Each structure stands twice: as structure tokens, then as C-alpha cells.
Amino acid sequence: MSVPNPNEDNSELSSHFFGDLLDSIIVDVASECHRVAKLGLDCNLEEEEEEMRLSAQARADPGNSGETNSKYVVDIFGQTHPSVATEIFECINCGRSIAAGRFAPHLEKCMGKGRKARLKVTRSSTAAQNRYSRACPVSTYSNSTSTNRLSNGTPGVAGEEYSNATYEEP
């Protein structure tokens, strides 16, 4: 067989091989999908498509977006509520009368912020936490003890002993 142009022949050859490889891969995938379909391993396709359709429909509706901060007039029980809760009760720690909406900041000061008085509790809770060992899809064997919380307060509070492999956010 005469070889007029070496370069041309090579590129033909490589196209040929590439085509072969591609065909092989395509048939592989087709064969696999054929088995999956015949064995009924993908019988939920219709339901999945329906869910996707409903989702898309929901998102397309402008009334469904950005409603989190919409103003409420009355709730379903016909009640209205102020932006800061006004129910008054006694603080469990000190006994003072506090408004509900201000209870957390008061309690924090009242109990002493970042108190280490219950170290015993923290230690045992950490031990139990380690046994939860939620497996990370990212490949490590040990649980990473990253305390990558962002808080708008002082950084010292976020648990130095709190071994949690997730990424948190306030």
C-alpha cells in the first residue's frame, strides 16, 4: 500500500483508532444501560421527572421567591406578633423579669459568657460526638477537628473541644 503523505496517513490512523475507542465506550455504556433498564433498576424515572417539573414550575412562579422577609399581617390563628417578643417571664438563673426577645443576651451575661464550669459535661459530650463520626465524602480516615465556624461574636467561644467534621455557618 503506497504511503503518499506520512502525516495524512498517521492522522487517518489516529482518527480510526479514536473512532474505535469511542465506539467501544459507547457500546459499553449502552450495554450497561440496557441491563439497568431491563432489570428495572431505574423504575423511578417518571416520578423523578415529575418532581423536577414541579420544582421548575415552582421556581418559575414569581410569587414563590424571596418571600422569607415578607411582612406578615396575621398568622393562621389570627394573631399578630411584634418583631421583638414581648412576653415577660422570670429568668431561671437570677429571677429577674425579662422580655422574651431579650432573654438570650440576658441569660448569656447572667450565666457568665463562655463559662467552663461544666467542663465535665463538655468532655463527655465530645466523646459522644466522636462516636457519631459522620463519614465525610471527602477522603480522610480521621474526623477532621476543624472548628471553622464563623461567628459575629468573639472567636474564643466556639468550641475548642468541639470536634465536628462539618462546615458550619451561623
Add this chain to the structure above:
Amino acid sequence: MCERNPLYTNPKPCKHLADFKLRNCFNGYDSLQNCLKTTPSGRTRVDKHNTKIPRCSFCNGSQGRLYMCLICSSISCSSHILLHTQSEKGHEVAIDMERSELYCCLCRDQVYDPDFDKVVVSKQVKDLPGGKSNGFEACRGRSSKRKRIDSGIGLDLKKSKLLISMRDRRAKSCYPLGLRGLNNLGSTCFMNSVLQALLHAPPLRNYFLSDRHNSVQCRKRSGEKLCLLCDIDALYSAMFSGDRAPYSPAQFLYSWWQHSSNLASYEEQDAHEFFISVLDGIHEKESKMLNSSKDDGDCQCIAHRAFSGLLRSDVRCISCGFTSTTYDPCVDISLNLDTRNLSPSDVANKPIKPADEKTGVSTLSGCLNLFTRAEKLGSDQKLHCQNCQELRDSSKQMSIRRLPLVLCLHIKRVEHSLVRKMSRKIDQYLQFPFSLDMTPYLSSSITRNRFGNRIFAFEHENSDGCAEYEISSVIAHSGMLESGHYVTYLRLKNQWYKCDDAWVSEVDEGIVRASQCYMLFYAQKPLYYKANEDLSCVRISPRRDPFLSTAGCSSNAK
């Protein structure tokens, strides 16, 4: 409804395959065993001669698809396979040498036979290092370790608190019981949102409403003043009392801060972190009470009975295929967002145009696929292979060995940049279904897939539980990383309610679908439907008769 028995359908053989089987019984496949070779990746080929390249007996070509006749072992390529059948009577069934699939030459289609698959699998098991234990589990019931999924946390109507709840005239009994706002005590929406989801998780609800944790007895027994479980119990009593004015969970906050002092601070916190912390508190307290120290997989505390599942991790040596398997209990699954479907503009965080929706939407199943995908570990993470006796490249694959009653899926929406030393929130929309089938993510499915989806009972199928789930509640987050807001959407008797701190409103399912989900709570189908039934039959009526439904309100409008 939930029974999928078996997990695959056994396709009817074509006439030619049926004839072949009749004529050859099992002899047809036996000789094949010696020709099958399995690679470490789980792929099985037909390889008769280790040295010779298989060639078509008609054209001597070795490219394209090659088929080996099951009767005479002659090899033909896809162009000439029909010729072989025509020239030899009865030689109708062949095997695709590349993938070990049966091929009917007359139907010109791939066909399936459980007996053939059994032969293939036996060879696969023989070939892989580690033998039977390698990635497979014994077929026999693991009854000793099996946990009863229906752990009897039904609603005990006799003991139900609802019988002794107040006859509040403002009960507005048209709405489901337990629907009540929670006051924000100062940046505590993270807590309120999780509490709402927990309050309506069927196993927890049934447990506490059936008075399984009796505060009086608890105080007598332990003498401690503080008990997280007692506070949760008090919370249930208050929320299911029929009073609809928003409740302030102050005692609970105090109790929780005592337990998790490292999180005790006035600031916006992470809902997922709080969720874990509460479950931990429940577990700790119940373990103390029951005086048991069982590992999390078998723990009988209500937190674990409701949420605990078992994850399986397979690490496979790429060189030889040896697989080592470990199991870890978990109370939730944290998922990375699947960004692969997105077009470049989405990755740059620009708003998604409606036109892109068909192609560029992240889905929950995409995230679950990502979670259970076999992932090659980097070459800097070589592991010691027991079979090769040295460090090798490996791949790791996660799957779910046992599903919980209530499945909590946590979407990781925080992205850390090591370069910029910053974190940012990923606002990307995630599509999630209302009905979720977890079967493809089970260990049995993943293992089967790794070995070519053969018709073979690999492991103890997840027959002691249901893999079909219904969405029960959704915790959605809006706003920025450091100053956002959490709300919870509850699904009670097919009506969605939005719980935004003190504000409870009815919403359309479209709003829930379009929301930015952060935590998803799915309940097993039978559990979910039963819980809805319970809600309808236990009603407050003037005569305190739990089975008398209030006239005119027996069916919610929507």
C-alpha cells in the same frame, strides 16, 4: 406500597435463550467459568488465551465488538455474528467478550439469565483478592446485629398527653395539634427551626406524647434539677396543649446551654450544629438513665432510634481490587452541593436564568450520587493494601448500609477558600423531591453496581426497612453567612405550614419547593402516613374523647 420484592425484575428469556437452556442445562455455562477474568475494577471479560488476541473467525479482525459462541466457542465480530448463526444450526446464543453479557444472535439483543449471572458472580468472587469477604456480605440474615426498625415507637393513645391537655377555647381545632409558633429569644431562630422539625418528627413526637419520659419519675430517680429530656417533654406538652399563642422555649435554652456550654453564647449559630448537640444531649441523658453504653449502632435512646443509620465505607486498592470495609453509625448525612450540572455562569454565582433550568439545576439525587460515587484518593494519600503488602493508590466509596426511620440530610452550604482564608455561603438552589427513594444509595445497590448489576442476591437486602421516604419538614436558610435567618416548613396532613419564629402560616407547596433548603427531614413512608393518621384521630373534643373528630374540620381544605 413499599415492598419491592425483588429489587430487580427477572426479565423473561427470549425463545432462543430458553431453548438453549433447555438443551444444555447448566453445562453451557460451566465451561465459561475458566474463560472469565475479572479486573480489579470489577469488570469481567472473556479471556480464553492470555497471550493470543481474539480474532473474528470470518474476517480475522480484532476490532469492534467480539462475541464468542456458547456452543462452539468460535469468535465472531458484530458484523459477522449473524453469519455464524446461519452457518451452524442451534448456535444462537453468544457472549459479549468485553463485558460478559449474553447476546442472542437472532434477536440481535442483549439477554439476561440469572443462572448465567450466578456463574459470573461466582467467578468474580473467586478472582478478587480476599475471596468471599472482599466487599461482599454473607447472604444469611445478620439477625444478631439487625435492629428492629419498627422499634415500637407508636403513639400510645392511652398514655397520650393529649388526653389530659387543657380544654383551651382558643384551640382552633381545625389546625393540626402541635402547630404553634416559637418566640425568638434573641438570635435563636436556628434553635426554633430545629425544634419545630424535631417536634413533628413522628418517632420523637410519639415517644414524648406517650409519656415515655415521665418528669416526675425522672426527678425522683436522678435527683438532678436539670434534665434536657424533661425540658423537651415540657416543650411537647406546651406545644401540643392546644394553646396557639407563641411559646418561649426559655427553660429549654437554659438547659441546653448547660449541656453544651461551648455553644452557650448570644449570637447566630448553625442549625445543624444545634441539631447534633440536642441529639447528643438526649443520648447522653438516656444512656445514663438506662445505664447502658452500647455503641451508637445499637443504641436504644430515642434520638438514635429515630435518626441513627449506618454508613459503609469501602476502600479499594486500584492495583489488585482488594477491598476493606468499615461501618460507621451516623445520625445524618452531610452532602456537598453537586455543582457539576451547572453552566459556567452559574458557578460564577450569577442568577440562573429560567432557560437554564432544564440543564443546569443541582438536584438532591445529584448530591446523593456524588456522596456514593467511587472517588480516587490522591496519590499523596496512598494506603497500605493488605494483599499487595505495600502502599497503593486506592479508591473510596460510601454507601448506606442501614437507613434510619427519619433521614436527616444536611446540605453543606459553606465553602472555604484556603487561599483567601475566607468562607462564603453557597446560595445555589437545590431541587429536592417530596418522595425520595433511597434504594440506589444502599450498600446492596452500590455493591451490585460495582459488579455489573448481576441478578444475584449479594447481600442481605434492606428488607428490614423501607427505602422509600416522604418529606416531613424542611429547614430553609436565607441571607448571608453571618446574618441569616432560618425558617421551618412543616408538612402536616398534606398541608404545608411555614414556621418563622412566632409566625405560623399556611403556604403552598410551590414555596417550599422553591426555597433554599439547608436541612431536609425525610420520614419512612409507612411511618409518615401512620403519623398523619394519628394526627387526625386524636383531637380535643369537649368530652375529651380522643376518637371524636371535630365536626366540620375532619379534612383540611387543601
